Amino acid sequence: LTDGSPSQSENLATSILSGLFCTTKALPTGTSRTLQKLHDQLPSTCRSSFTSAIMNITGQKVQELISLLQRRFPDWQSFSNPPDPKFHHEEINYKQKLSAEAKNLLAPQVFEQVFNQSDDGEAYETLTSQIEAVGQSANLLYLSTPAQGDLNILYAPELDKPTFCRAFFDLLYGVGPSDERLGRYLVYVEEHNLPSKWAFPTYYLFLCNPDEEIFIKPKSTRNFFDFIGEKDLYESTPTAERYVAFKEVFHTLKSAFSDYVPRDMIDIHSLVWVVANNIPSYWKIAPGEGAWQWEDCRNQGFIAIGWDELGDISGLIPILYKAA
Secondary structure (H helix, E strand, C coil): CCCCCHHHHHHHHHHHHHHHHCCHHHCCHHHHHHHHHHHCCCCHHHHHHHHHHHCCCCHHHHHHHHHHHHHHCCCCCCCCCCCCHHHHHHHHHHHHHHHHHHHHHCCHHHHHHHHCCCCCHHHHHHHHHHHHHHHCCCCCCCCCCCCCCCCHHHHCCCCCHHHHHHHHHHHHHCCCCHHHHHHHHHHHHHHCCCCCCCHHHHHHHHHHCCCCCCCCCHHHHHHHHHHCCCHHHCCCCCCHHHHHHHHHHHHHHHHHCHHHCCCCHHHHHHHHHHHHCCCCCCCCCCCCHHHCCHHHHHHHCCCCCCHHHHCCCCCCCHHHHHHC
């Protein structure tokens, strides 16, 4: 259908996807997920129309998200007009400060100065330490166990700091959109047998350009996608294609909250984080085999598990209760 040129192929793909998804709301979720596999094979210029099509945050869902946000911050009414002091103190201010620190310590000229001293191993040590310092400046990354934590790539014995610093610079400031730069970084990591995680590269992309880029904290991102009906969108293995799709969700979310005046992805990340950690959890308990005791439980207002093994524990003192 085309002469094989990128422009004709991409235009054709975009036209096909636009036709397929002009009525996406009527498509079952399974259909969208199947076509997601097709989308992941497309050039980045073809992806945004697809992810917009499968992502729809309704007004009702916005209100559900606000309700969850207000569980933690009851006085929240807006991101910035007016701002909620508690929300800003606990979620926004330190991230803005951290972003300013990252832009200073990891500015392009900082890297370029080191690259101009190509034989100076100490300069690369210092630069790597500055990357580490930004990672340790807040509680956004998992740091408790360094060997398994989000900064573990910096502690890998096989890390070659000069080449790593150049790959890291390319991730932040290289040619092309951020998903292409992330793709090149992931290739570098794989070729050098280094740890690959969502949190590490997206943390620095996010801090250095919070107007556009997003931070992928796996557990909270996965829980949030599940809540908004996009459970299958999350993939634990980082790829450039998935980053495009994740970004589209976050930016669609920003648009859906436009009445609440979000300024950047720091606001949206804070929303996602708070919501993901306030989603109700439910446990299913069967009172007896085949739920034979359910009528008694419902009528008398109690629930029981392990009844036959434990017996009546109502008269036990705490130490005997724990022993039982």
